[in-house]
Amino acid sequence: MKYMFVILMSLLAIAALITRWTAPDARSDVPVLYWATDPNPARIEQIRLFHEWLVEEGHTDENGGPAIELRLDTVSGDPQKLIIQGVSGVAADIMDRGVPALEAYGLLVDITDEAEQMGFGLDQTFPALGEALTVNNRQYGFPCNVATVNFWVNKDAFERVGMDPPPQSWDFETFERIGKEFVKRANPPGERQTVFFCNALTDWYGTMVMSVMMRSLGLDIFNETVTASALDDERFARVLSLLYKWTYEDRILPTAADVASISGGAGYGGAEFSMFSEGKYGMMSSGRWCLIRLREFENPPNLSISQFPCDQFDNANILTRAAGVYAGSAQQDKAMLFFEFLASEKYNMHIVESADSQPPNPRFTQTEAFLRPAEYPHEWGTHETIARIARTSAIADARCPYASEGSVYRALVRAHQEVMANRETPEEAAALAAQRINDDIQLNLAQRPALKERHDADSIIQRKIEDLLEQGEPIPQEWIRNPFHRAYYAEKGLLQP
């Protein structure tokens, strides 16, 4: 038996050595950088382009090949995995799963100086993204792409039922009226409903649409100084109540049961693209990345863009898949080259052509290749609209240093689900959501005295803001930390010049 034991041990040791020897790192002649990202097929081409760009820019090894090898780590693309790996010191060198969230754990390097020197500063991207790329006025990331999530309209589906496509911007009532008319015309009476106005606005998409609708009513998740949640408000309750009505009473949005039957998902392999393409959904909420899939269809539909419905204050969201450099990376200097690449024309034009959302630099959204891609005339008009929205009415999410991003997201999703499941009234759900976020803030403050000091100071300012608002007087811009309130009060003329 002991010989068997020794033999097995030896075999395992040999297997371990072989594994190590054949591991990718061991076989590379140049330094290897790992990029933790999502499993989008477009990443393969982006890596190829990066290697090509390195050679073009003279970053080569002695054989003339690229001086760095960039490899994908899509397995670690899940934010939870990335965080656990990051705090354990073994994460990928470059990560693009949410700059503020990763920075909260201290996982990202401050790249402000390098960005200025190497040309990937904030001036090279959309102005509205400042909030998503910086913390305390220091830059921690640069966009791999930029998106505004809107409704992509299947114009053919509307034409088939004898309707004009929806307008680019609309209020709640118009959205409801057109939606009801569309599902009425598209579904034969007496049969199970199979056509919906748009895909399910739940989970992540649910938070997107809720945020835009709330903001259009003058409300955001957080108050002006982001010291507390403002969700315990009748305006949030109204949004929840409308979503319930559209889903269960008007039946213009699919229910969770409808979605479960469709097995849909708007990811890269989801069935929602087929549903949209076939006209089963008149519209689909997505960023420009949906075109990657839609272009694969034999007869893609003619498209237009409609914003999420808004009340008085017309607004849209703006998101970015921003990359940052891992603070534990041994090759931070080399990783900076990747950011230089992200700001380059080569990469921006690749994003333009591949439709992997909008390019990091808004300059490239003015190009003919972006506005009117020759091969896809059915998309013309959409690109121009989304680029305009990103430049004009889009507002980034407020970043609250006192609350954890996960808790905020879960509070919103839960409020939505509780209303949809008839467990709480919209008013109760709104109050509970605010309470959950505020409890999370208090818990964080109790643990971090330094943060509490800042919170106390900001809370004093918050009271001053509320006093000024009560008196109807303008507020100093520097007091406001929430980007929504800056834009909202500016439009209402309530901001001090």
Next chain:
Amino acid sequence: MSDAPTHRRAETRRLLQGLAFLSPNIIGFMMFTFLPLLFSLFLAFSNWDLRIHNMFHEERLSWVALENFTRLLQDPDFWRYLRNTLFLMMGIPLGIAGSLLAAILLSKDLSGGTRTSRVRIAGIALMTSLVMLGSLGILLVMGFRVTGMMLLIGSLACTVLIGGSIGGATIYRTLFFLPHFTAGVATFLLWKKLYSPQTGPINHGLRPLLENFGAVIVRLPDALIQGGLWLGMAAMAAVFMRGLLFLRNGWRDGELGGNAIITGGLLLILPVCCALFWLTLAPAAYALVTVAVLALIVLCGRDFTRPRAFTCPASEGTGVALLSGAFLMVLGFMFLGLSNVAYALPEMAQDGLTPPEWLTDYDWAKPAIMIMALWMAIGSNNMLLYLAGLSNVPPELQEAADIDGASGLQRFWHVTWPQLAPITFFIVIMSVIGGLQGGFEMARTMTKGGPAGSTTTLSYYVYTEGFETGRLGYASAVAWTLFLMVLVATLFNWKFGSRRTND
């Protein structure tokens, strides 16, 4: 004398060899289980938050004593998810009963018998194969329509039955055990598809049944429908009565002590108490329940207060009373539920009866998971353990009972069941541990804890707090509270469970 040092050396060598063989496991256990366990205990008393306590942030870790535990007691989510966990655990008695039933069935000789009958079975098998081929054809030609799918499922079921008839218990044993060695996530995804509200085969099967049933219900006189309510109530009363009689007989024969009577009685009375709350709209049922309960209490109370011929310690038979009481309690709740359904049926049928939306419905998500867990439990290790236990029951005991004129049920209750006591004890402990710790994979794969947190269990909560929010200290406190619950449940089982065949 000169042999002693040599002997000692040989002993030492053997000890070292033994340790060398064991060392990989011991080292692995220490490094990856024991030390992390100790570490997590330390974490439970600290304020470890991954966002501020990691290699890139140098904030000091603080000892917070019992703060995490006191917060936990005030956390409404913790109590809510504990309730979810306990609700899902209500399926454990049914799972154990199911696996025992499966084991009993599989311990029988199920083969076809004579040559002629085997030929007949083979003929049926051929026909089933043709039906299966036909249904596959329909699936391919008509684009996987429902009819073809249902035919395929039906013919597969026939094949299983016929295969079992030809191949005997081995085929069934393999099939029953199949869920256990199928990967969990694959099973969950499969069930998710089965539960699909519009396109899933379960609802496809239920929909026409319910539609026709609803149409019939609407036409029936209300009084007849209300009979269902009475039937359900009567069944629940019968279960309650059976339980009380069991307790009374056990008490009288000196098999159950005072603790057993109290524990079993409390479990039995629970559905009845709930009935009094739930059925306030049906005064007749309310009266029936009250009268039945009072009558039975009076009847049995007389026996409990009299001095008995055979005495026993107070803790005697508590485990048996607990298990039987839990099983009858679940049964009572089931009948109560059915009578409630009967009560509400005419109104529900007005708009037509529709199948449940299962995983996407707040009220049905937990039962849906319970049904799936029940399916998994029936064909689990428990079934194998019972099978092994059944084969070890001495046949002479069965024969003796047979000679004494015991019926099949009596033989099972008085001979087989007591012989299975050690196995049942083990299964109950493992099931309770599994139940308290479980639910994570199901929730993560099938519902993400929703809708609105209805399927979030404590283990899933540990994950979200630990890895989504980053509060490792608090997550550890929840995990250790879970451990304490498991420990208490195990100690309770240990103290009161029937560990030996002669208990």
